[in-house]
Structures are given as structure tokens and as C-alpha cells.
Amino acid sequence: MALIPFDDRDGFIWLDGALRPWREAKLHVLSHALHYASAVFEGERCYSGNIFRLRDHTQRLIDSGRILGFEIPYSADEIDAACIATLAANKFTEAYVRPIAWRGPEEMGVGAKATKIHVAIATWEWGAYFGVEQRMKGVRLAMAKWRRPAPDTAPTASKAAGLYMIGTLSKHAAMDEGYDDAFMLDHKGDIAEATGANAFFVIDGVIHTPTPTCFLDGITRRSVMALAKKRQMQMVERVMPASDLARASEVFVAGTAAEVTPVACIGDNTYTPGDITRTLMEDYNALVRKNPAEVMKLVA
Ligand SMILES: Cc1ncc(COP(=O)(O)O)c(C=O)c1O
Secondary structure (H helix, E strand, C coil), rough: CCCCCCCCCCCCCEEEEEEEEEHCCCCCCCHHHHHHHCEEECCCECCCCEEEHHHHHHHHHHHHHCCCCCCCCCCCCHHHHHHHHHHHHCCCCEEEEEEEEEECCCCCCCCCCCCCEEEEEEECCCCCCCCHHHCCEEEEEEEEEEEEECCCCCCCCEEEHHHHHHHHHHHHHHHHHHCEEEEEECCCCCCEEECEEEEEEECCCEEEECCCCCCCCCCHHHHHHHHHHHHCCCEECCEHHHHHCCCCCCCEEEEECEEEEEEEEEEEEECCCCHHHHHHHHHHHCCCCCCCCHHHHHHH
16 A cells, blocks of 8 residues: 655644644744754554543653653643544544654754744554454564663653654664564663563563663553553563563563554564463453543553
């Protein structure tokens, strides 16, 4: 299927306080964010007309901006309402939602305190998913040569655009070798995450997940941990040495875009998606379709 360029679509994009025709949602080439990566964003999914954990995403957007030294000029209530309005304008009930905030063109240079903070929200349909059976085969991940940077090297707690540079490099290298995506270790050589999702490892029947010391503590990750607890599955959060990759029997990744996706291999280590992965995948698929009040009760 031919890819429709993202600047040439029908619909509406919310930009700096108002919905605009999609093709008119433009910015200047001298926007600070384009040159210096002074942008933070979110990735959300709307299921059956509700954005899953919307307020958590909105709060992370605001917090990510603060970590990059700027204040988004809208309240959490206003951003939530704008996400919902953008979906409604595009008549979507099943879609991906992408809010982004960035430093504009008002000043150029490394120091750019006079820049204004701009915000846009776009939404698009995310195509058909594989059925559970097909996804149970698992995705194939290459081991990335890039590593997640130390938290005193980059603003790793923020969902900052600049942090994705090594993700894109790693994913492209993996795809060139015939893999689906890449998996990254951290600056110390411990297990980190995939390029856009957190990871879980089943070792001797217990689920292990790396402590998010230098990567996002994902909203999906937190939801999966709550679901595992409800099932009374044992879950251990710890620093995981790379040698644990060879000890796991089942591995899955979890993220807003990836949802819960089984992993067939990470480099030379192969895994067989099994009952724990299937159960959490099904529980997550059910959770995202509950109404927001019920979701909050289940993940509390
Ligand atoms: C690098 C990275 N790690 C983890 C995640 C998972 O985060 P979440 O579950 O909040 O989408 C994402 C997705 O946003 C991501 O891009």
C-alpha cells in the first residue's frame, strides 16, 4: 500500500489553540526545534472513542517540556480537551494521537529563551492489527549498536524528540538486516528497551523487567505491571544484566504503539511466546476498551 505523505492528507490538526485544515498546519524552517531538537511529544491511542490513559499522557507531555526547560502554555484540561476535539474533527474513534510541543522560530541559537512554545495535535488511523494468533509468532529484534544514554548525559526521563535519533538509526540498521526492530542495552551494558517500547522477560516462570533508570517508565509498562499483579503473576523490577537475555523463555514488549507484542528473538537469543505473554496480551486488549473510570480502577 502506498504511503500517503503526512503533509498531504485530509482532515484537521490542532495548532496553537485552533483546529486548522491538515495541509495548512505548517511551521517555519527556522523553528528552533528543527535545528536543536527542542521538542517533546506523546503517542496515544484511542479505542472505542476513548483515549487510553489520556491524562497520564498529557501530564507526561507537560513534564517532558519542563525537563527540557519550558512550560507548555496550556493546562492539562485544555490539552485533554484539544486531543478529544482533534479526534472528533477527524471523525475517528480508533486512532493514534500525536501531541507535540516545541520551541518556535522567535530566536535562533543554542540559547533561545525568547522562543515561544508551540503545540500541535494530530491524529491518524493506524491500520489493521494482526490477530492474536499471528502476533503470537513474535517480532524479531536485532541487537542495536547504540545504547541508551546515562541520565546525566541526556534528559532520559522526558519523551524528547532528540532521544529518538539513536532509535531511528538502530531500527534502520535492524531492518536492513531483515529484522522487525532493534533492542537496546543501556550505557552500562544492562538490558534497556526496544526503540519504542519497554520489555518484559519470563525467566523460570517469573516476569522480570528492567528498572527504568535511563529510559521511559512507559504508561503501557505500568498498565501491564498492574494487570500481572491482578493475575497474581510474580513480577520483579530490577537492573538486568545482558546475560539475562539468554535465560528468558518468553519475551514481550509493551508500548502505546506496539501494545503488548511477543518477541521471537533478540539477536541470537530465541524465545517462544507462551501463556504469560498471551494472557497479558489479551488482558491488555480488554483493558484498553474499558471506559476511562474503570481503567483507572484497574491500573491503580
Ligand atoms: C523509547 C520508548 N520507550 C518506551 C515507550 C513506551 O511508553 P508508553 O507505554 O508510555 O507508550 C515508548 C513509547 O512511547 C518509547 O518511545
